[in-house]
Amino acid sequence: MRYDFSVTDKKWQDRWDAAGIFKAQDNSDKKKFYALVEFPYPSGAGMHIGHIKAYSSLEVVSRKRRMQGYNVLFPIGFDAFGLPTENYAIKTGIHPRQVTDNNIKHFTEQLKKVGFSFDWDRVIDTTEESYYKWTQWIFLKMFEKGLAFRDTAFVNYCPSCKVVLSNEDSQGGKCDICHSDVIQKSKDVWYLRITEYADKLLEGLEKVDYLPNIKLQQVNWIGKSTGAFVNFSLKGADETLRIYTTRPDTLFGVTFMVMAPEHPLLEKYRNRIANVKALDDYKEICSKKTEFERTQLVKDKTGVRIEGISAVNPVSGKEIPIFVSDYVMMGYGTGAIMAVPAHDQRDWEFAHKFGIDIIQVIEGGDISKEAYAGDGNMINSGFLNGLSNKKDSIARMIAYLEEKGIGEKGVQFKMKDWAFNRQRYWGEPIPIVHCPKCGMVPVPYDELPLRLPKLTNFEPGQGGESPLARIEEFVNCSCPKCGGKAKRETDTMPQWAGSSWYFLRYIDPHNDKVFADRQKLDYWLPVDWYNGGMEHVTRHLIYSRFWYKFLYDLGEVPVDEPYAKRTAQGLILGPDGDKMSKSKGNVVDPSDVIKVYGADVLRVYILFMGDYGAATPWSDNGVKGVKRFIDRFAGLTDLVKGTGVTPELESSFHKTVKKVTSDIEELKFNTAIAAMMTLLNEIYDKGSLTKDEMLTLTRLFCPFAPHICEEIWESLGQTGFASTAEWPEYDESKTVDATVEIAVQVNGKLRGTVTLSADADKDTAFAAARANEKVAAFLEGKTTVKEIYVPKKLVNIVVK
RNA sequence: GCGGGCGUGGUGGAAUGGCAGACACGUUGGUCUUAGGAGCCAAUGCCUUGCGCGUGUGGGUUCAAGUCCCACCGCCCGCACCA
Numbered sequence: 001m002r003y004d005f006s007v008t009d010k011k012w013q014d015r016w017d018a019a020g021i022f023k024a025q026d027n028s029d030k031k032k033f034y035a036l037v038e039f040p041y042p043s044g045a046g047m048h049i050g051h052i053k054a055y056s057s058l059e060v061v062s063r064k065r066r067m068q069g070y071n072v073l074f075p076i077g078f079d080a081f082g083l084p085t086e087n088y089a090i091k092t093g094i095h096p097r098q099v100t101d102n103n104i105k106h107f108t109e110q111l112k113k114v115g116f117s118f119d120w121d122r123v124i125d126t127t128e129e130s131y132y133k134w135t136q137w138i139f140l141k142m143f144e145k146g147l148a149f150r151d152t153a154f155v156n157y158c159p160s161c162k163v164v165l166s167n168e169d170s171q172g173g174k175c176d177i178c179h180s181d182v183i184q185k186s187k188d189v190w191y192l193r194i195t196e197y198a199d200k201l202l203e204g205l206e207k208v209d210y211l212p213n214i215k216l217q218q219v220n221w222i223g224k225s226t227g228a229f230v231n232f233s234l235k236g237a238d239e240t241l242r243i244y245t246t247r248p249d250t251l252f253g254v255t256f257m258v259m260a261p262e263h264p265l266l267e268k269y270r271n272r273i274a275n276v277k278a279l280d281d282y283k284e285i286c287s288k289k290t291e292f293e294r295t296q297l298v299k300d301k302t303g304v305r306i307e308g309i310s311a312v313n314p315v316s317g318k319e320i321p322i323f324v325s326d327y328v329m330m331g332y333g334t335g336a337i338m339a340v341p342a343h344d345q346r347d348w349e350f351a352h353k354f355g356i357d358i359i360q361v362i363e364g365g366d367i368s369k370e371a372y373a374g375d376g377n378m379i380n381s382g383f384l385n386g387l388s389n390k391k392d393s394i395a396r397m398i399a400y401l402e403e404k405g406i407g408e409k410g411v412q413f414k415m416k417d418w419a420f421n422r423q424r425y426w427g428e429p430i431p432i433v434h435c436p437k438c439g440m441v442p443v444p445y446d447e448l449p450l451r452l453p454k455l456t457n458f459e460p461g462q463g464g465e466s467p468l469a470r471i472e473e474f475v476n477c478s479c480p481k482c483g484g485k486a487k488r489e490t491d492t493m494p495q496w497a498g499s500s501w502y503f504l505r506y507i508d509p510h511n512d513k514v515f516a517d518r519q520k521l522d523y524w525l526p527v528d529w530y531n532g533g534m535e536h537v538t539r540h541l542i543y544s545r546f547w548y549k550f551l552y553d554l555g556e557v558p559v560d561e562p563y564a565k566r567t568a569q570g571l572i573l574g575p576d577g578d579k580m581s582k583s584k585g586n587v588v589d590p591s592d593v594i595k596v597y598g599a600d601v602l603r604v605y606i607l608f609m610g611d612y613g614a615a616t617p618w619s620d621n622g623v624k625g626v627k628r629f630i631d632r633f634a635g636l637t638d639l640v641k642g643t644g645v646t647p648e649l650e651s652s653f654h655k656t657v658k659k660v661t662s663d664i665e666e667l668k669f670n671t672a673i674a675a676m677m678t679l680l681n682e683i684y685d686k687g688s689l690t691k692d693e694m695l696t697l698t699r700l701f702c703p704f705a706p707h708i709c710e711e712i713w714e715s716l717g718q719t720g721f722a723s724t725a726e727w728p729e730y731d732e733s734k735t736v737d738a739t740v741e742i743a744v745q746v747n748g749k750l751r752g753t754v755t756l757s758a759d760a761d762k763d764t765a766f767a768a769a770r771a772n773e774k775v776a777a778f779l780e781g782k783t784t785v786k787e788i789y790v791p792k793k794l795v796n797i798v799v800k
Numbered sequence: 801g802c803g804g805g806c807g808u809g810g811u812g813g814a815a816u817g818g819c820a821g822a823c824a825c826g827u828u829g830g831u832c833u834u835a836g837g838a839g840c841c842a843a844u845g846c847c848u849u850g851c852g853c854g855u856g857u858g859g860g861u862u863c864a865a866g867u868c869c870c871a872c873c874g875c876c877c878g879c880a881c882c883a
Contacts, residue, residue: 171879213804213878220803220879227883245883258883301881327881337883345801346881414882534877608824610812615876619812621825628839629824671814674823681823743819748864749851750819778851788863793818798863 001637003711005598012710013115021724022066022117024073026508026520033070034524035062036503036563038532038540039077039124041495042103043084047110049580049588049618050533053569053606057667058531059116060607063703064664066117067727073524074117075506077124078104081132082495083161083177086426090458096426100127110591115599115706117723122509126498131505132428133449134515135497138547140431140442141554147193148420150440154262154330155419157185162460164189166419166494169539184287190421190430190491194546198222198413201545210566211613214537221538223414228398230338230407232257235319236309237269244333244412247340248401249393252381253361254338255351257311257322258303261286262330266306274307279324286326301327301350314406315382325350333412345371418543420494423466425458427492435479435486444480452492466490499540500547503527503562515556522558530563541566567667570614572606577617588618600705601627607669607704629677633701634708636680637715641688651737652682653693657730660700669704676701691716696728743794744769746778762789769795 016022035058040051055076062074080100089096104125111118124131142148156165158175165175170182194201202222205215227246234241241257259266261283270276282304303325310319327346328337341351342360348371351358358367361381365372378384378393383400387393401407421430431443431450443450453474458467468474468490479486501515507524508516532541541563548562573579574586581587593602605626610616656679663672679697683689689697695716702709702722713722736758742765744752752774756765766787769775775797782799789795 216804217878223879223882225882243883247883325881328883329881332882339883344883346883349881412882414879538878608812614806614813616812619825622812624837625824631839670812671823674814677823741819745819745864746851748818748862751851753819786863788818790818790864794864796818796863 001634001712001715003634003708005600005707008711009113009115009594009599009707012707013112015710016115016117016721016723017120019721021721022072022074022119023121024075024119025071026523028071030069030071032073032524032528033062033065034073034527034529035065036506036527036530037074037076038536039079039499039502040107041082041084042078042080042100042107044088044099044103046103046106047590049572049590049593049606050569052114052590052602053572053612054532055111055114055116056603056606057567057569057612057669058529059603060664060669060703061529063117063706063723064661064727066723067699067702067725069726073122073506074119075122075124075509076111076116076118076120077122077502077506078107078126079495079499079502080104080125080127081427081493081498083163083424083426086424086458089426093456095454095456096458097127100125113594113599114590114603117706122506124502124505124509126502127426129449129451130510130512132498134505135428135493135501136431136443136448136450137445137515138501138551139428139493139497140445140448142192142550143432143440143442145550145554147196147550148190149193150188150190152186152188153191154184155187155189156182157187158182162464163422163424164419166496167416169494171538189419191417192420192546194418194543195413195415197546197549198224198415200549201542204545204549204561208561208566209564211568214534214541214566214568217534217537218542221415221542225412225414227410227412228394228401228407229334229410230314230401232311232314232338233406234309234311234322236272237265239265240406241265241311241322241336242334243336243338244410245338247343247394248397248407249378249381249384249387249390250340250343250361251313251315251338251397252384253340253342253359254313254320255341255357255359256320256339256347256354258325258328258337258339258347258350259306259322260328260330260335261324261326263324263335265336266324269309272308275304278304279306282324289326301325301346301353303327303350303354305354314404315400321356323350323354331416332414341371342367343371343373345373347371415542418546420497421491422494423460423464423491425452425455425467425492427494428452428497429468430489430491430493432489433477433479433486434489435482435484437484438479438481438486441479441481441486447480450488466492468492496540496543500544501551503530503544504548504551504557518556518558525557526559526561527563529565529567531567531569534568537568567613569612570610570616572609573615573617575618575620580618593623597623597627598630598707600630600708604630604673604704608673610670612667612669629673629680630705630708632680632684633676633697633705634712636683636689636694636697637712639683639688640691640694640716643691646686646688646690646693648686649679649683649689649693651734652679653696654730654732654734657696657700657728658732658735661727661730664703673704695725698722699725699728740792742792744772744775745794745796746775747798748796751775751778758792760791762787765789765791765795766797769797 037055037058062072066072085096085099088099156170158165160178160180169176175182225246228248229244231240231242303323306322311322313320339347341347341358343362359380360367362376363379364374364376378387384393398409429450429452433441435441453471475487477486477488504516508520511517551557552560576586578584605623609622656675659675660672698709698712706723709722739755740758741753741755743750752772754768754772785800786798
């Protein structure tokens with residue numbers, strides 16, 4: 001069959017659309033399948049080839065599931081708030097609303113040209129008032145529960161974008177948006193108390209089916225550690241210095257303390273510190289360092305000893321010095337540590353530099369050379385002496401601390417609360433009113449959405465305040481509680497807000513009473529399979545699990561984990577093997593590929609190019625190879641003769657159906673396609689196939705290359721769509737061959753092959769093997785020591 | 801530094817401990833052709849062509865190792881002074 005994809009692609013896309021065959025049914029007795037892909041940020045650059053790969057896997061799975069009789073929800077939408085659009089608006093003066101609408105239109109056209117089987121009736125746009133109304137609603141619920149709060153703290157701040165960044169957005173000390181160095185700044189900011197859910201987020205991982213590396217990354221990000229808090233009494237101050245340690249059993253080895261430069265006690269007891277000047281100088285130096293410098297330049301420890309205040313080791317009673325050093329962070333634990341130089345390399349380096357005593361309390365290693373972090377008998381440790389098990393000694397020390405009231409068991413997380421506001425325009429307004437009398441007052445639910453006012457100038461304020469702060473009619477309002485004059489919060493939510501719950505809105509996207517109807521939620525949740533990028537594993541995936549678990553605790557959603565299964569695609573690299581980037585000029589535009597080869601070739605090539613989970617370079621020649629394959633596939637229609645089964649092909653068909661069916665579930669698209677190629681080669685060798693076989697192949701290939709399959713389906717006189725036909729079945733008993741070729745080894749080396757019936761017994765197999773000429777030559781004059789027979793695979797004759 | 805992953809032909813990549821290199825690209829030759837950057841057919845791991853060698857290197861377990869174990873080398877990813 002000859003076909004012109006520039007005609008047939010469009011023809012079938014239009015027909016699918018008109019027939020509405022990809023629309024999910026809300027009231028159905030069928031088994032449901034909710035497939036979710038990460039919705040795109042509609043940038044001006046249009047779709048990236050990576051988007052196609054990210055959606056292709058569940059596209060194939062969804063199409064297969066529909067053919068298997070499932071009621072499938074496979075939605076798409078747009079995560080459209082955010083800085084790139086706003087920056088573009090600043091540059092061009094075009095309103096972000098306009099920019100967003102244009103970009104969404106462009107993305108939609110591009111997505112449709114690939115032939116994705118999305119349910120286009122459920123498209124959502126996070127910047128629409130009907131959507132962000134509910135984002136604000138969830139925020140207010142969090143505010144009510146004390147999970148959204150304001151606090152003054154040192155935050156990651158991007159001086160170039162003029163925004164506060166969350167930890168997740170400033171990984172590596174670089175701004176995630178513009179890649180400038182992030183600095184630490186004390187600011188009054190909004191937080192979401194995600195740490196409250198740290199344990200739940202961790203425990204929930206045990207019951208979900210996420211790829212192991214995804215789970216592990218989340219576990220590491222949450223970073224739970226167990227240990228103890230200890231309160232050291234101070235000389236020269238009227239309170240204790242609280243520290244966190246994972247090794248309270250090394251307390252006898254503590255010879256000094258270290259506080260972070262930002263530690264509040266330093267300010268509080270400023271007038272009791274003799275060397276305030278030196279301290280201020282040091283703090284000044286630290287504050288100028290970027291987060292990057294502070295964490296990267298680990299070699300040389302710096303610090304200043306506090307004169308006038310010292311601490312007392314609670315077990316030895318010795319007075320020990322307190323230092324300020326930036327190797328201790330305010331953001332983790334209590335911002336102060338007990339230093340055990342014998343058993344912690346950082347403390348060891350610091351002690352060496354400042355000439356502090358080093359007391360070994362665990363036997364082993366050579367502490368004159370480096371700290372010893374291994375296990376061993378406790379020494380120099382009073383009541384712990386002789387204990388060799390870390391667990392025991394820690395438990396004993398914690399019991400002692402608790403008994404004496406100077407400390408207690410404790411848990412710490414690396415994960416920090418989520419800095420939640422941005423001083424920018426293009427985001428959801430935070431629905432809070434600041435009243436001089438009542439404090440922070442939520443905007444009443446019935447006034448939601450709190451709309452973004454129209455602006456013409458989107459530049460952030462010079463003092464780093466949101467552009468919204470300039471709009472007086474927005475800022476000035478009356479307090480919903482007391483009716484007095486009040487001012488609105490002018491910060492907006494970060495980009496990650498809207499995407500934290502979008503998968504719930506797909507379930508009921510047009511509801512104006514609730515974020516989604518409860519019955520529909522009960523039916524569709526959880527998401528059965530979620531695919532996305534590894535880069536979102538520590539941000540979006542954690543945030544959205546958090547929001548979801550919050551809603552679960554409110555009783556708003558039915559099950560406690562939102563995503564039953566999560567997988568991730570690997571990057572598509574440029575043809576040169578490097579990451580695609582405009583500056584390298586190695587970017588492949590999916591639209592170009594569609595223009596030249598059609599949508600099916602693009603779809604199949606992306607799934608065939610390599611292991612779906614691995615980064616794989618693009619190859620133009622590989623695309624041509626797939627084009628050849630699809631043309632050969634279409635050419636099969638010329639070989640169709642008769643109906644029924646071709647005996648020589650029967651078992652190959654069953655094997656291929658079996659392999660494709662299972663490979664799709666394991667995201668092994670490359671081998672699924674390879675199996676179809678193999679069958680194709682076999683059919684071409686044979687010279688003909690039946691109409692029934694052609695129809696089987698067409699259905700089997702339909703999820704991958706639906707346009708050409710529909711065209712073939714129609715040309716063979718079928719009514720309806722291949723896309724809605726039944727998924728082919730296979731008969732297990734017909735996947736096994738009657739005869740098999742098995743390998744014959746002598747001493748483990750291949751010396752020949754023999755053909756046997758599949759159920760041949762051991763004696764038959766060895767008789768046949770020994771009869772083989774080549775094999776016999778290697779057996780001559782040797783005695784057989786052992787005979788191994790693996791049915792259908794090989795025989796191995798061990799001789800001496 | 802810690803955690804995870806990966807090293808297989810000229811290339812992308814296949815291989816529940818059981819015939820390494822499926823499938824594809826590329827290359828070479830042939831065929832058809834006015835033409836070939838189209839199609840079709842064939843060959844294609846390497847070499848010193850043989851009891852030959854071969855999955856980063858060296859060892860080990862096993863009748864049998866790309867696969868399991870130990871050590872090392874290299875690359876990629878994540879986290880990173882986390883107390």
